[in-house]
Amino acid sequence: MSAALTGPPVRTGAVVPVLASAGITVALMQTLIIPVIPELPRLLNASAGSTAWAITATLLAAAVATPIMGRLGDMYGKRRMLLISIGLLITGSIVAALSSSLLPLVVGRALQGFAAGVIPLGISIMRDELPSERLGTATAQMSASLGVGGALGLPAAALLAENVSWHALFWVSAGLGIIMFGLVLRFVPESAVRSGGRFDVLGGVGLSVGLVSLLLAISQGGDWGWTSARVLGLFALAVVAILAWGWWERRTSEPLVDLRTTARPQVLLTNLASMVFGFAMFAMSLVVPQLLQMPKATGFGLGQSMLASGLVMGPSGLVMLLTAPLSAKISAARGPKITLMLGAVVVAAGYGLGSILMSSVWQILLVSLLIGAGIGLAYGAMPALIMSAVPVSETAAANSFNTLMRSIGTSVSSAVAGVILAQLTINLGAYTLPSENGFRVVLITGAAAALVALAIAACIPTRSTPTETPATAEAQTPATA
Structure with a gap:
């Protein structure tokens, strides 16, 4: 097994698409189960509060795994930890696919969450292996995969949930995981840049x-x-x-995390901006599907199915992916700080527009595309800011901590949006539903969060000295692979 994990595969131009695809596959787990959440109490013979653990378990496992896998990647090999993470995703998917009660489903979802380290590990592998002229675009695409997978997962999961058994969601994710494992094993090299030491x-x-x-x-x-x-x-x-x-x-x-490095102004402020930006990003995922599926009898709902609402959100993921190269070009010309600020402005504008344009499907689509473009710009700039301020031997740990900050932001966003929508409601027959003003307040809150991220990003200092390149790092670090 050790030889399989560390043996050098053939290096080809497939490294970037393979790593980006692995990132999208892992990010799909965020929205994979959303279409069947309302049906889980009946399917599993459990309460609605208990079945919520199918989402919570993934969130908690991802928070724990992200910084730990990053540090282990720096110590023992990033490709090795990448393969282990994908292996956990496959295992969790199979456990969930075979489940018929709540406990094994929650265990499977937790194992899927442990794969969250794939994205920061992929960014770190790119830093080690790619020439500088390709690094910006590649890391921007890998970073954006976090949003892309979440956006594309909803329509795909809704399509499966409406036409086949809910178990198929997890069999498909297991199959994708197996494909990604094989591609990483074949095309992604193991770097000799390691920090060593004890965990x-x-x-x-x-x-x-x-x-x-x-x-x-x-x-x-x-x-x-x-x-x-x-x-x-x-x-x-x-x-x-x-x-x-x-x-x-x-x-x-x-x-585990070098707090002296984390306390550097560029790293600290980038992480703070990432956390606030994570808050801003997730508001779209919470509001748009509900607005689209709200009954027309409310006077503002659009009465769309889960599949239709997923198809409306799906293009925003493609926009994130297409915006990533533009993010890299702006960062190369003006610096990643400017790119992050620009992304925050675009997201704030999208939410501001969304608080006005809420009355038709095409308006919601336009707003989601604009917000997706801003997320693609900002997420592409974050790893560039982090990597320009930390040594190569700490790349995986630093990128993992940055990803963790985004996740904390999305968790806080979910809680805040939930409180707002629970307080601002209307009565429709025997049902209590969020009001139009409730959705509008969440959108305005998302715009405000993006502006806060803009203010934080404006304070990020610009580095005056270059960091180590992969080549110089390898020269300074003993090859232990």
């Missing part, structure tokens, strides 16, 4: 406890009650665990 077990445990407590409180606060003892206790545990983790990371010689 910070205590740091991994501390960060995991802090993140799980924080995200569990955020994701379940609406159901458990924001002032309940359980939620307040989780928030308190998160604060204590993260402070203790920070104290430990500053004192250990081989930390």
Whole structure:
């Protein structure tokens, strides 16, 4: 097995499309199960609150796996950890596909979440292997795959859910995972750039406890009650665990996350902007499907099916992918800071337009395309900002931490949007539904978040000295592959 994971495959131009496809496959897991969420209580003979764990488990597992896989990739080989991550996705998909009750489904979804490290690992492999003239466009495409997979997953999952058994969702994801595993094994080389050292077990445990407590409180606060003892206790545990983790990371010689590097202004501000941008991005995923599927009897709903709403959202994912090369060109000409700021402006404009144009399908499509273009610009700039401020030996860990910041932003966005839509409602017969003003407030909140990201990005300092290139890093780092 070791030889299979570390043996050098033939290097071809397929590296970038293979890694980007792997990223899209992993990102598909975000929206894979959304079409069947309303049916899960009946299918699994469980309560609606219990079946929500099919989403929560993936969120928590991804938060834990992302920084840990990044650090292990820097230490033991990024391709090795990439293959292990895809292997977990395959395993989780098969477990979920074979499930007929809640527990194995949640276990399978958690295993799928552990594959979240694929995207930052892929970006780091690109930095190690690609020449500088190709790196910007390649990393922009890989970074954008996080949004692309989420956007394309909804119509694909809706199509399967409406025409075949819900188990097919997971058999298809297992098949995609097997294909990606084979392609990575064949076309993606293992880099000799490694940091070595020992894994910070205590740091991994501390960060995991802090993140799980924080995200569990955020994701379940609406159901458990924001002032309940359980939620307040989780928030308190998160604060204590993260402070203790920070104290430990500053004192250990081989930390899970080098906080001194993370505290550099360029890295710190980029991570903060990424978290706020993650908040802004996810508002679209929450509002657009609901607006499209809201009954026409409400006076503002468009009465579309889940499949139709997915097809409306799907093109935004393609726009993200097509915008990635443009993001790289702007970054090369003006710097990634300007690209990130431009992306924030476009997203803010999209949400502002969306708060006005809500009355027809073509208007929603236009808004989603505009927001998708802004996300493609911004997500393409983030890894460039991170990689220009950290040494090559810490690339995977730094990119993983940045991806984690985006995920925290999306989790907070989900909670905030849920509170807004639960407070601003209308009555339609026996049902209580979100009001038009509720959707409008969420969209305006998304625009405000994008403007906050713009303000943070404007403060990011511009580096005056170049960072190491892959070639110089290999010369400085003993080849341990």
